[in-house]
Every structure is written in structure tokens, then in C-alpha cells.
Amino acid sequence: MADRIALFIDGANLHTTVKNLGFEIDFRRLLSEFGKYGQIVRAYFYTVVRDDDEFSSLRPLVDWLDYNGYTVRRKLAKTHDDGEGRRRMKRSIGIELAVDALEIAHRIDHAYLFSGDGDLRAVVEAVRRAGVRVTVVSSIRTKPPMIADELRRQADVFLELENLRAAIERPAHPIAPE
Numbered sequence: 001m002a003d004r005i006a007l008f009i010d011g012a013n014l015h016t017t018v019k020n021l022g023f024e025i026d027f028r029r030l031l032s033e034f035g036k037y038g039q040i041v042r043a044y045f046y047t048v049v050r051d052d053d054e055f056s057s058l059r060p061l062v063d064w065l066d067y068n069g070y071t072v073r074r075k076l077a078k079t080h081d082d083g084e085g086r087r088r089m090k091r092s093i094g095i096e097l098a099v100d101a102l103e104i105a106h107r108i109d110h111a112y113l114f115s116g117d118g119d120l121r122a123v124v125e126a127v128r129r130a131g132v133r134v135t136v137v138s139s140i141r142t143k144p145p146m147i148a149d150e151l152r153r154q155a156d157v158f159l160e161l162e163n164l165r166a167a168i169e170r171p172a173h174p175i176a177p178e
Helices: 011-021 027-035 059-067 094-107 118-129 149-154 161-168
Strands: 004-010 039-049 071-076 078-081 087-090 110-114 133-138 157-160
Touching: 004 011, 004 027, 004 094, 011 039, 011 161, 027 039, 027 059, 027 161, 039 059, 039 094, 059 071, 071 094, 094 118, 110 118, 118 133, 118 149, 133 149, 133 161, 157 161
Parallel strands: 004 039, 004 110, 039 071, 110 133, 133 157
Antiparallel strands: 078 087
């Protein structure tokens, strides 16, 4: 029997990682590739949006994901004063991801976390305690490495994103200059 799997994609972290590796992800190919590993129960994509993001460059991707097999979780960014008079934007999706992971843990055998954020270490630990295998997908080949060492150590398996490139890379647009 095939593993029941769930994908947890930290959109901002994944975007930064693949940008540093020099490629873009084809999210249709990503689903297809991970469908080879088992039955995808759910593919979550987490993103933080601002109030004024109605027409952001992220909008077409998020809309496409919504209609093509992904469960998109949008979180409104919060701004705060950093204590020195500057406005800072808080962009964490950790709580939403943790809640989803713990809620679905009893229905899956394997979780794939696309993030290198060390703050997610406790989530990985909790999901593993529930009997779920966890693979963290990120990169140690970027400068600096995009994965926090504590997150990599907590996972059952670490999967180097660069090694998936051939299977999930978005092909160059045929009329775009190289």
C-alpha cells in the first residue's frame, strides 16, 4: 500500500531557496513528482500577503495553486514598530503550518516540509511523535545554506532541493531571452 503523504510548502522560504539555486519551480511537475512517492492527501502552500497585495506578482501563482490541487493558506502580514521608530513586517506562517500538520498527522504516513526555517523544528518533532515520517526539503548548497541545522537534524530525512531540479524545474519560456 502506498504511503499517504502531505506536502507543507513555506512559499516565501521555498521561493528564496530556488532563487538562490537559480531556477523556478513548476508546481504541476512538483505534484506529479511527489505523487510518485505515495498518495498525496493534501498539498498545502503557505504565503503571507499585505493589505495592498490585491494586484501583487504573487496573485497569479496563488490563484493557479488554488485551482490546481493545492490548499493555499494566506496570512495577512502584520506590521509593528521595532522600538526605534521603524516599521517592520512580521511574515511567519509557522503557527498555521503547525496546526495543519498536527490536524492531519493521524491521516498520513509521511510529511514533506519545504522550508529551512529553524522555527519549524518543534513542529517536525511533534509530527514525528505522532508516528509520521518527516522529510525536510531545502538546500545546503546555497550561500549561506537555507536550512537551519536544527531543523535538518530533527527530520527523518533531508532532501536536497537541487537534486530535484530536473524533475520540478519550470522550463524556460520559449520566447523569453536566455
